[in-house]
Amino acid sequence: MMHSRRRGGAYWLQLALALLVCLFMVVPVVLSVLAGLTNNIFIGVASGLTTRWLAEVWSLYRNTIFLSLGIALACLACTLALGVPAAYYMALRRGRVTRLIEELLMLPVAVPGLATALGLILLYGGWQAFRTSWVFILVGHVLFTLPFMVRSVLAIMSAIDIRTLEDAAASLGATRVQRFFTVVLPNCRQGILAGALMVVTLSVGEFNLTWMLHTPTTQTLPVGLADSYASMRLEIGSAYTIVFFFMIIPLLVLMQAASALGARARRHRPPADDAVAESLAGADPLPASEARHA
Amino acid sequence: MKKPFPLLLFALPALIVFVAFFCLPMAKLLAISIAGKDGASVYWTVLSSQRYLHSLLVTVLLSAAVTLATLVIAGITGTFLERNAVPGKALLVAMLTFPLAFPGVVIGFMVIMLGGRNGLLAMAGDWLAGERWTFAYGLTGLFVGYLYFSIPRVILTVMAAVAKLDASLEEAARSLGAGRWRVVRDVMLPALMPAMISSGAICFATSMGAFGTAFTLATQLDVLPLTIYNEFTNYANFGMAAALSVLLGTVTWALLALARWFSGDAVAATA
Numbered sequence: 001m002m003h004s005r006r007r008g009g010a011y012w013l014q015l016a017l018a019l020l021v022c023l024f025m026v027v028p029v030v031l032s033v034l035a036g037l038t039n040n041i042f043i044g045v046a047s048g049l050t051t052r053w054l055a056e057v058w059s060l061y062r063n064t065i066f067l068s069l070g071i072a073l074a075c076l077a078c079t080l081a082l083g084v085p086a087a088y089y090m091a092l093r094r095g096r097v098t099r100l101i102e103e104l105l106m107l108p109v110a111v112p113g114l115a116t117a118l119g120l121i122l123l124y125g126g127w128q129a130f131r132t133s134w135v136f137i138l139v140g141h142v143l144f145t146l147p148f149m150v151r152s153v154l155a156i157m158s159a160i161d162i163r164t165l166e167d168a169a170a171s172l173g174a175t176r177v178q179r180f181f182t183v184v185l186p187n188c189r190q191g192i193l194a195g196a197l198m199v200v201t202l203s204v205g206e207f208n209l210t211w212m213l214h215t216p217t218t219q220t221l222p223v224g225l226a227d228s229y230a231s232m233r234l235e236i237g238s239a240y241t242i243v244f245f246f247m248i249i250p251l252l253v254l255m256q257a258a259s260a261l262g263a264r265a266r267r268h269r270p271p272a273d274d275a276v277a278e279s280l281a282g283a284d285p286l287p288a289s290e291a292r293h294a
Numbered sequence: 295m296k297k298p299f300p301l302l303l304f305a306l307p308a309l310i311v312f313v314a315f316f317c318l319p320m321a322k323l324l325a326i327s328i329a330g331k332d333g334a335s336v337y338w339t340v341l342s343s344q345r346y347l348h349s350l351l352v353t354v355l356l357s358a359a360v361t362l363a364t365l366v367i368a369g370i371t372g373t374f375l376e377r378n379a380v381p382g383k384a385l386l387v388a389m390l391t392f393p394l395a396f397p398g399v400v401i402g403f404m405v406i407m408l409g410g411r412n413g414l415l416a417m418a419g420d421w422l423a424g425e426r427w428t429f430a431y432g433l434t435g436l437f438v439g440y441l442y443f444s445i446p447r448v449i450l451t452v453m454a455a456v457a458k459l460d461a462s463l464e465e466a467a468r469s470l471g472a473g474r475w476r477v478v479r480d481v482m483l484p485a486l487m488p489a490m491i492s493s494g495a496i497c498f499a500t501s502m503g504a505f506g507t508a509f510t511l512a513t514q515l516d517v518l519p520l521t522i523y524n525e526f527t528n529y530a531n532f533g534m535a536a537a538l539s540v541l542l543g544t545v546t547w548a549l550l551a552l553a554r555w556f557s558g559d560a561v562a563a564t565a
Contacts, residue, residue: 010474014374021371021445022389028404028442029392031414041412082308089305101305108316110547112503114519115539118526119319122326122536139315146308176299205397207506222506226399229510234412241403248395 033245036238053239057228061240064224065247071134071220072203075141079199082142083149084192088184090150091157092166105150108143113208116143121212134218140209145202149195156191157184194258201251205244221247320543323536330533340537346521350541352433353518357501360437361494364444369490371445372452373482387453394446398506405439405511406430431512439507444497455489488556495553499546518542 036054039047086105090098108116117140125131162184169183185192207222214223221244228237328334340346371390375383393401409415409429419427429435459482467481483490505519513520518538526535 011378014370015378015380017367018371018374018380018386021367021449022386025393025442025446026389027414028407031407032403035407078311082311085304086308089301092301101309104317105308105312107547110499110550111320111543112505112519112539112546114503114505114522115323115543116316116319118522118535118539119323120315122532123319123322142311143316146312150308176301180304201395205395205400207397207399208503211506211509222397222399225397225403226506226510229399229403229406237403241400244400252392252395 029245032238032241034238035235036240036242038235041234041238053235054242056236057240057243060232060236061219061221061224061228061243064219064221065243067134067218068204068221068247071138071141072200074138075145075203076196076199078138078142079146079149080192080196083146083195084153084185084188085180087150087153087157088162088180090154091162102150102154105147109147113140113144113206114212116140117209117212132215132217137210137213137218137220140213141203141206144206144209145199148198148202149192152195152198153188153191156188156194160187162187190258190262194255194262197251197255197258201248201255204247204251324540326532327537327540336533336537337541340534340541346534346538349516349518349521352516353502356433356436356440356517357498360440360444360501361498363437363441364448364497365490365494367441368445368448368493369452369486372449373456373486375449376453376456390449391446393442394450396443398443398504398508399510401439401443402507402510404442405435405507409435409438433515435511436508436515436517439511440501440504443504443507444500447500448493448497451489451493452486455486459485491556492553495549499550502546502549503542 034045035041037049037051038045039050039052086101090102120136120140121131124136130136165183165187166179169179174183205222206220207226210220210223211226214220219227225237225240225244228240232240327336330336332339340350374380375387380386393404396404407413409427410431411426411428413428413430416426416428419425429438463485464477464481467477472480503519505523508515508517508520509523513524519542522535522538522542525531525538
């Protein structure tokens with residue numbers, strides 16, 4: 001519904017507020033990008049633009065970039081292996097037990113990362129080989145991102161009515177495992193893709209758990225960022241932030257494209273189908289806005 | 295016929311990992327919190343000691359203030375953007391939601407860019423009055439930072455909820471002579487309430503547990519996540535750190551569960 005016919009003072013006031021909020025969101029980003037490319041931020045942009053801070057970040061922190069990418073991919077592999085079968089189970093067995101499992105799996109997102117990390121350290125911290133390896137960080141990331149994969153896949157399974165597909169395949173004699181790999185997985189591609197993008201994005205940016213779980217030899221990108229903000233000159237911190245932006249922007253663009261694709265696919269389904277899917281669903285994908293570790 | 299592959303085996307790996315790396319650590323956390331000389335009354339100590347109570351109060355009040363401010367700002371902006379054909383709307387929405395993916399540390403740095411020693415405000419102050427104004431390193435900085443990460447989350451939810459509003463109800467109210475405010479108060483707000491409550495709860499819980507933002511701005515600020523961190527790393531007071539973590543975790547989880555129960559499960563994930 002558009003009410004553009006009558007643009008009174010209220011319209012302009014609200015527009016001003018919307019623009020102000022946009023500025024609030026964007027100005028610091030622009031400032032930090034500028035600071036990362038400026039010779040001397042104390043003098044200002046007048047001191048000339050340079051890429052030497054980026055080069056410095058590369059020589060100081062490039063290991064953190066690779067470690068973050070590695071952990072994000074490993075985390076993706078783990079959430080795929082653990083989450084997709086779990087979602088399959090939940091889609092077929094909707095009941096009180098499933099509800100409980102779903103609620104439990106959500107806990108690491110609801111409980112602050114600091115608490116989860118403390119628990120992990122107190123229980124496993126004495127096991128040195130584990131404590132000092134990057135796998136320790138991976139465990140935290142898997143806990144935090146698993147619900148996003150599960151919910152994303154579960155939502156698509158409910159929407160396409162996986163039970164009917166399953167029953168059809170079963171009546172033709174396909175075994176459970178055959179059905180999972182040849183019927184369920186191909187039909188859930190969209191949910192898996194959306195979940196995967198979310199998992200990688202969250203893992204690359206995870207800080208609260210990671211800061212507690214990391215050791216000097218296992219620094220991820222956000223940990224390195226915190227370190228550079230605390231101990232390096234402003235330009236280096238800013239240049240490092242540019243690197244982070246460069247890593248997440250493609251992920252966000254892909255996520256947007258994937259969700260647009262999903263929306264179009266949903267629109268092409270007959271409406272009667274939708275009603276059935278809705279009633280069967282009981283599951284929504286977990287949006288990025290629910291990733292509540294800041 | 296072969297024995298069928300039990301369905302439960304599909305969920306088993308996830309459950310094992312979950313129990314081993316979440317349930318057991320949480321149980322350990324609880325056990326350590328009551329293992330000190332005070333036993334379970336450590337929780338009473340928290341609620342009666344000046345220091346921890348202050349930290350708890352500051353955290354709750356700050357989070358409540360941020361939630362309230364966010365709901366007002368994001369409520370108006372989200373409704374406006376959803377209802378009006380603003381030129382360049384897609385770009386505006388993209389700008390508003392881009393910071394969703396920022397970790398707390400980066401958000402802290404954004405606040406430093408605005409209100410730090412070499413931030414925008416400091417430069418403006420230098421130019422206008424010859425003194426460098428800063429707000430980043432105190433509670434104001436935290437407030438601005440929490441606002442920064444809360445607004446995008448709430449705006450998305452509000453926009454989705456407004457899109458589902460039945461505009462004919464507003465038309466009806468208007469045709470019956472209701473003014474703009476009455477339509478907002480009596481028709482739109484009640485319909486938006488579930489979305490507001492659930493996104494407000496998310497916003498409050500995020501603010502309560504926000505560690506990265508606070509950590510970047512000032513490690514000595516008196517908010518709960520930093521208190522826990524300092525107890526653990528600086529004072530090696532594991533029992534107290536564990537007790538405070540259990541408290542924080544319980545509060546945020548209960549709040550979110552309550553909001554979800556109150557507003558219906560579906561609403562919590564409409565964005």
